Amino acid sequence: MDALKLLTTNVKFKHKPVEKEVEKKQEIRNELFTGGKVKVTGSNPIDPVVEFPDSIFKENLDKQHVEDCSAIQRYSIPILSMKRDLLACAPTGSGKTIAYLFPILYSLQSHVEGGYRALIIAPTKDLCEQIYKQAKRLTTNSSIHVTELNKSNEKIQEKSPQLREKYDICISTPMRLIHALRSGLKLDKVEYIVMDEADRLFEEGFVEQTDEILSACTHPKVCKSLFSATLPSTVEELAQTIARDPLRVIIGTKDTSKTIDQKLLFVGSDASKIVIFRQMIANGEIKPRVVIFVQDIERAKALYAELMFDEIHAGVIHGELPEVKREEVLNKFRHGDIWVLIATDLLARGIDFHGVKMVINFDFPQSVHSYIHRIGRTGRAGHSGKAITFFTKDDSEYVKLVAGVMKASGCEVPEWILSLPKPSKETKKKLKKSPPKRKKITTRASYDRHKELRKKEHIKKLKRDASIAKQKNKEGSP
Numbered sequence: 001m002d003a004l005k006l007l008t009t010n011v012k013f014k015h016k017p018v019e020k021e022v023e024k025k026q027e028i029r030n031e032l033f034t035g036g037k038v039k040v041t042g043s044n045p046i047d048p049v050v051e052f053p054d055s056i057f058k059e060n061l062d063k064q065h066v067e068d069c070s071a072i073q074r075y076s077i078p079i080l081s082m083k084r085d086l087l088a089c090a091p092t093g094s095g096k097t098i099a100y101l102f103p104i105l106y107s108l109q110s111h112v113e114g115g116y117r118a119l120i121i122a123p124t125k126d127l128c129e130q131i132y133k134q135a136k137r138l139t140t141n142s143s144i145h146v147t148e149l150n151k152s153n154e155k156i157q158e159k160s161p162q163l164r165e166k167y168d169i170c171i172s173t174p175m176r177l178i179h180a181l182r183s184g185l186k187l188d189k190v191e192y193i194v195m196d197e198a199d200r201l202f203e204e205g206f207v208e209q210t211d212e213i214l215s216a217c218t219h220p221k222v223c224k225s226l227f228s229a230t231l232p233s234t235v236e237e238l239a240q241t242i243a244r245d246p247l248r249v250i251i252g253t254k255d256t257s258k259t260i261d262q263k264l265l266f267v268g269s270d271a272s273k274i275v276i277f278r279q280m281i282a283n284g285e286i287k288p289r290v291v292i293f294v295q296d297i298e299r300a301k302a303l304y305a306e307l308m309f310d311e312i313h314a315g316v317i318h319g320e321l322p323e324v325k326r327e328e329v330l331n332k333f334r335h336g337d338i339w340v341l342i343a344t345d346l347l348a349r350g351i352d353f354h355g356v357k358m359v360i361n362f363d364f365p366q367s368v369h370s371y372i373h374r375i376g377r378t379g380r381a382g383h384s385g386k387a388i389t390f391f392t393k394d395d396s397e398y399v400k401l402v403a404g405v406m407k408a409s410g411c412e413v414p415e416w417i418l419s420l421p422k423p424s425k426e427t428k429k430k431l432k433k434s435p436p437k438r439k440k441i442t443t444r445a446s447y448d449r450h451k452e453l454r455k456k457e458h459i460k461k462l463k464r465d466a467s468i469a470k471q472k473n474k475e476g477s478p
């Protein structure tokens with residue numbers, strides 16, 4: 001089956017490991033469990049555990065085939081169980097969700113009391129939904145109850161506040177939680193606050209909300225923890241001011257991932273990108289499943305239209321899609337009905353897909369952290385992955401940023417890229433604020449495209465009508 005067919009045929013993709021890769025895979029798995037370099041700082045550090053403590057939660061993990069503790073889990077379990085504040089930085093896909101859920105559940109089960117006792121804050125609804133699902137799996141058959149604040153259940157809980165007493169753990173975006181706070185929610189019983197994707201929660205647009213939430217948590221012994229694959233020093237400084245005698249755990253080399261084979265690809269201009277992408281498909285260089293990142297919603301829609309035209313099993317996800325539709329697209333991608341998922345940075349953080357072989361940065365990311373989180377959608381949980389970043393002349397002043405991460409992760413980077421000057425602080429800020437203006441994604445004049453699309457749809461309809469007529473004839477024949 002040629003590459004284009006593989007992406008367009010309606011057969012679910014199955015992953016078959018190639019034998020020669022086994023050794024490399026073993027090396028990558030070891031990285032997950034040993035974490036390579038581990039750095040713990042802070043007063044009175046606590047020794048790591050070697051395995052998940054016996055409990056109903058461990059039994060539930062066994063059912064998910066999560067048996068050995070990953071490096072971050074070995075450290076976070078005793079630290080959070082002892083209610084020490086924690087700043088944790090560990091690579092994408094290294095199991096940070098279980099790293100905070102497990103010790104919190106383990107600790108809360110010993111004393112049952114009504115009302116939210118742990119709060120998990122994450123920047124997007126999709127991520128909250130994913131954390132909620134993991135928490136539900138972990139708490140099966142236990143005495144701990146979890147809720148995720150969303151539009152509908154927030155209203156229900158607002159009308160009947162006694163319902164909140166049923167839940168021990170609440171998962172929410174900052175915005176949703178602030179809304180609930182302003183309609184009377186009390187957070188005085190909260191003993192644990194987790195800030196997942198913490199650096200994002202301390203960025204402009206979120207930091208005021210995060211602050212308001214933290215001030216509402218008035219329990220004298222509230223334990224605060226921050227988790228992310230990227231913790232810039234500015235965030236760490238801020239975190240140090242809200243945390244009490246925290247321990248700081250860094251797994252691996254900060255801001256790198258050893259499980260992803262990263263490449264930079266000069267594509268000349270924006271107009272060439274789609275042509276090069278098609279060429280890569282034809283050459284068999286694109287192995288499903290793939291996540292493609294573009295810089296804005298308009299480009300996501302345009303690329304989707306192009307791939308749909310090629311009859312590739314593609315899907316698109318961005319902030320303009322309603323929640324239900326987003327969930328539907330994510331599920332289709334998870335179940336293998338969509339092989340090429342086009343996304344904006346909305347999906348860059350935290351979302352966990354199994355079997356993503358490749359991430360393509362169709363548009364250059366707007367920051368190093370965005371790069372790290374985007375490529376982190378592959379190479380998760382001890383698997384290997386590949387990331388290709390397209391860059392044009394317009395991106396050249398920022399390329400060095402990514403090259404540094406690649407080098408630190410042990411990937412090959414051409415010398416000429418390494419010798420480029422480092423972008424200044426101002427240049428980095430400029431990029432973060434507004435990416436380069438890009439040419440529209442299209443290979444055909446829109447009139448021609450519409451004409452061709454209409455023709456294709458017409459042929460499809462004719463085929464459908466013919467098959468219905470054939471069926472009717474059959475049923476009518478004696």
Ligand SMILES: Nc1ncnc2c1ncn2[C@@H]1O[C@H](COP(=O)(O)OP(=O)(O)OP(=O)(O)O)[C@@H](O)[C@H]1O
Binds near residue numbers: 066069093349351
């Ligand atoms: N100890 C473990 N052994 C094997 N798999 C694990 C283990 N812990 C977690 N996983 C699996 O690893 C995957 C990635 O976990 P998770 O989403 O928590 O990563 P993460 O570190 O939060 O990544 P990101 O930084 O991208 O948010 C999940 O599918 C999870 O079930």
